[in-house]
Amino acid sequence: MAKGVGLIESVRNIADEHGLKATKYRIDANKIVQEAEKILREDYTQTLMISAVLGQMVEARGRDRFPAPAFFAFIEMLSRIPDAPRDTKSESSTEIEDRTTRIIELMTTLVSVLCEWSEKGIVGVAEDCPESLRDTAKAVFRKTKLLQGGLWTCISCGEIVNVKETRALMCTNCDSSISRSDIHKRFDQMAGRNRTGYGRTSFEDVDD
Ligand SMILES: [Zn+2]
Secondary structure: OOOHHHHHHHHHHHHHHHOOOOOOOOOOHHHHHHHHHHHHOHHHHHHHHHHHHHHHHHHOHHHHHHHHHHHHHHHOOOOOOOOOOOOOOOOHHHHHHHHHHHHHHHHHHHHHEEEEEEEEEEEEEOOOOOHHHHHHHHHHHHHHHHHOOOEEEOOOOOEEEEHHHEEEEEOHHHHHHHHOHHHHHHHHHHHHHOOEEEEEEEOOOOOO
């Protein structure tokens, strides 16, 4: 998976589009995380849709493919946020599309700054990675290395399995315990949150 160069290039392109000089501009990883968290906390349906789209994109081939390291960063982000409120207002599809695009940009940029890259891809945690994001960077690095070796980390239980034996990014056990069509349940189990019901998680640090 020699995706390293392509990813860095795409970050440069994003920076160019926004009139930023990627080489000069110091990207603040904490700000990226804050913005992504804000989007993911906004609304349950929206976060569900974003997760579904990114899950499909990471499995896609060719141009539409979402780089696996950026997807791993997204999973880490999901595990950081408490349940997004379930509201009854429905976002327009354009709004959700915009937010999805933004999350793709943010996660791609995030992994480019948190991790150390070479032409072979991720080679470690970036030297100037902020202390608070070191665990995220390590998780991205570890999961990416595993994937390069043909192994996938189940997005639900964290079990490491042969990438060829995964179904919809889950190990076969998790996949068979969830009906394929039950997108809500599938999402609720993403990032191994083991929710027992809506609005409750196994985390104790839910601060609202
Ligand atoms: Zn699993």
